[in-house]
Amino acid sequence: MSSVNMSTPKIWVLGDGQLGAMMRHAGMPLALDVRPVDIMSPTDEKLPLAADDIITAEREQWPESSLSRQLSEHPNFINGPVFGRLADRFTQKSLLDELAVATAPWALVDTDITEATLHSRFGERVLLKRRTGGYDGKGQHWLKQTENTAIPADWRHEAIAEQAINFDEEVSLVGCRSADGQCHFYPLALNLHQDGILIASISPLNRLEHLQSQAQEMLAKIMTALEYVGVMAMECFRVGDHLLVNELAPRVHNSGHWTQAGCHISQFELHLRALAHLPIPELKPALPIAMVNLIGVERDDHWLSLPGAELYWYNKEVRPGRKVGHLNLDASDKQQILSALSSLQGWMPAQYQAPLSWMADELK
Ligand code: AMP
Numbered sequence: 166m167s168s169v170n171m172s173t174p175k176i177w178v179l180g181d182g183q184l185g186a187m188m189r190h191a192g193m194p195l196a197l198d199v200r201p202v203d204i205m206s207p208t209d210e211k212l213p214l215a216a217d218d219i220i221t222a223e224r225e226q227w228p229e230s231s232l233s234r235q236l237s238e239h240p241n242f243i244n245g246p247v248f249g250r251l252a253d254r255f256t257q258k259s260l261l262d263e264l265a266v267a268t269a270p271w272a273l274v275d276t277d278i279t280e281a282t283l284h285s286r287f288g289e290r291v292l293l294k295r296r297t298g299g300y301d302g303k304g305q306h307w308l309k310q311t312e313n314t315a316i317p318a319d320w321r322h323e324a325i326a327e328q329a330i331n332f333d334e335e336v337s338l339v340g341c342r343s344a345d346g347q348c349h350f351y352p353l354a355l356n357l358h359q360d361g362i363l364i365a366s367i368s369p370l371n372r373l374e375h376l377q378s379q380a381q382e383m384l385a386k387i388m389t390a391l392e393y394v395g396v397m398a399m400e401c402f403r404v405g406d407h408l409l410v411n412e413l414a415p416r417v418h419n420s421g422h423w424t425q426a427g428c429h430i431s432q433f434e435l436h437l438r439a440l441a442h443l444p445i446p447e448l449k450p451a452l453p454i455a456m457v458n459l460i461g462v463e464r465d466d467h468w469l470s471l472p473g474a475e476l477y478w479y480n481k482e483v484r485p486g487r488k489v490g491h492l493n494l495d496a497s498d499k500q501q502i503l504s505a506l507s508s509l510q511g512w513m514p515a516q517y518q519a520p521l522s523w524m525a526d527e528l529k
Contacts, residue, residue, distance in 0.1 A: 174217045175200055176440060179236045183479040183488070184223035184417050184433075187425070191433030197441060204233040214239055219440050221395065225252040225415055226297060243440055247391050247415045254296045254325045261410055264390055266383050268410045269402070274316060274324040284310045287328035293317075295324050303361065330409060332402035336373060337366075338380040339421035339432050341396045342388040343439045349448055350381050351428065354420045355527065356400070357520055362486065364520045366420045366456040367496065367527055368427065379408055387413065396421070396436035419488070423454035426475050426493035452497050455524050457509065457517075459490035467512050468492055471505045502528050 176192065178185040178201040185201030192199035202212065204227055212235055214220075220242040227233045236242065250256045261268040270287060272278065283291045289311065295304030308314045308326070316324075335358060340350040352369035353376060384399045398418030401408040421432035428450040430438070438445050463483055468476050473495030481489050492509075496502040506525045510518055 173198065174215065174219055174441075176219045176221060176437060177202055177212065177214065177236055177239075179204060179220065179222035179227055179233060180224045182223060183477070183481075186479070187422075187477070188221075188223065188417065188433045188437065191431055192437050195434070195437070195441075195443070197437050199437065202232055202236060204228070204230050204236070206232070208232065211235060217241070219243060221416075221436070221440055222248060223416055243394050244391070244415055247393060250391075251413050251415050252297055254294055254299075257413060258325060260387070260390070261413075264386050266386060266410055267408065269330050270328040272326050274321055274326050276321055278316075278326075280308055280310075280314070280316060283308060283316075283326050287326065290329040292327045292329055293320060293324045294327060295320070297323075305361065330402045330404065330411075332404050332409075334403050335400065335411070336376065336380070336403050336408070337398055337400045337418070337420040338384050339396060339398045339418055339424070340381070340384045340388065341432075341435045341439050341445070342385075342393050343445055344394050344442060346389065347445070348381070348385045348388060349435065349445055350377075350384070351421065351424055351432070351448055352450060353377055353380055354423060356420050357523055359516065359520060360486070362458070362460060362488070363419050364458050364460060364517075365524055366423055367453070367524065368423050369450055369453055370527070376403065376406070376408060379406075383408065383410065395439045396432050419458065419491075422477070422491050423456040423493055424450070425477070426495065427452045427454035452495055455494045455496045455502060455506070455528060457492045457494065457521070457524070458488055459492065460488055460516075461485040462489065462514060462517075464490070465512055468509070471508060472501055473498070474505060496528055499528065 175198045181201035181203040189199040220236050220239045225248045258271050291308040293306040335356045336353045338353055342348050353373045354366040354368035355370055357365040388397055396417050398414040400412045401410055417432045417436050425431045464478055475493040478490040483489050494505050506521050510521045
C-alpha cells in the first residue's frame with residue numbers, strides 16, 4: 166500500500182521554535198506533514214519544496230538566509246506581504262488608523278519631533294517602542310517629563326511614541342480566517358504580563374463575555390482587509406468597556422496556548438486547517454483553562470502530578486527571562502484548580518507568587 170502522505174502537500178514553517186514544534190504536533194492526527202525549518206542553520210542545501218507545498222511562519226520577522234529566502238519567495242508563502250507590514254509598528258499602527266480600529270494614540274519618532282511635542286500630545290509619560298524587533302517588552306523606552314528623559318538619538322525613524330494607557334487589564338483574541346473569508350474566534354483570554362512577558366492567561370471568563378463581539382468585529386475587520394488566511398492574535402488593553410489594540414501577531418500566539426486543552430480544535434490545528442483548506446466547524450471550547458508560562462525555571466516533574474495539568478516543555482536551555490514551557494491547567498473544578506495553584510506556589514520561585522495568586526483570585 167502506498168503512503169497517502171507522499172502526494173499530499175507539505176506545510177513548511179519558517180522557524181523551528183516551540184510554535185513550529187506545536188504546529189507539527191497538531192498536524193499529526195490529521196496526517197498533515199508539517200516541517201519547521203531552522204532558517205539559521207548554515208547550509209548550501211536547498212529544501213525540497215514542491216510547487217503545491219504550503220509555507221507559513223512561526224515568527225513575523227526573520228534574518229536573511231538562503232533557507233529563509235527560499236521559503237519566503239515561494240509562491241505559496243501564505244500571507245507573505247502581511248508579515249513585514251505587521252512586524253513594523255509604524256505600518257501596523259498606520260493600518261489600524263486606516264481601518265479606524267481603536268489603538269493607543271501614537272506618532273512616528275521622526276527627525277524633528279521633540280520631547281516637548283510628544284508630552285503636549287500624549288501627556289507626562291510617553292512610551293517609545295522600537296519599530297521592529299521589540300518583543301516581550303524589549304525595545305521600549307519611557308519618556309518621563311518630570312525626569313526630562315530624552316529621545317535616544319539612534320531611535321529617530323526607528324521608533325514610534327505611544328500615549329501611556331492606564332488600562333484596567335490586558336486581554337487578547339485569537340481568531341482565524343479561512344480562504345473563503347469565514348472568520349472564527351475563540352473566547353477572549355485574560356492575560357497577565359510580568360516584566361513585559363506574558364506569564365499567565367485564563368480563558369474563557371464569563372466576565373469578559375460582553376467584550377467578545379467588540380473584539381471579534383475589530384479582528385475580523387483587520388483579517389478581512391489584509392485578505393489574511395490562518396490564525397492571527399490581537400492583544401488589547403481593556404479600558405472600562407472599550408478595547409484598544411496594543412499589538413497584532415500574524416501567527417499562532419502564546420495567549421492561545423490554552424486552546425490545546427480547552428478546545429476540540431487548538432489554535433495550531435486551526436491554523437493548519439485554514440492553510441490546508443480543510444473544513445472548520447464552529448469552535449466550541451469545552452473547558453476553562455488557566456495557562457502558566459514557565460519562564461527561566463528548571464523543569465520540575467512535580468507539575469505532572471497535578472490533576473488536570475498538561476505540560477509542554479520546549480527542551481530549550483533555561484535562561485532568565487526565557488520561555489521554556491507552559492502548563493495548561495483545567496479550571497473547570499474550582500477546588501481542584503485552587504489546590505493546583507497553591508501547590509505550584511510551593512514549588513515555584515518568588516516571581517511566580519504574585520501571578521499564581523492573581524490566577525487564584527480570578528478563578529475563585
Ligand atoms: P508590547 O511589547 O507592545 O507587547 O508591550 C509589552 C507590555 O508593555 C504590554 O503588555 C503592556 O503591559 C505594556 N505596554 C505596552 N504599551 C503600553 C502603553 N501604550 N501604555 C502602557 N503600557 C504599555
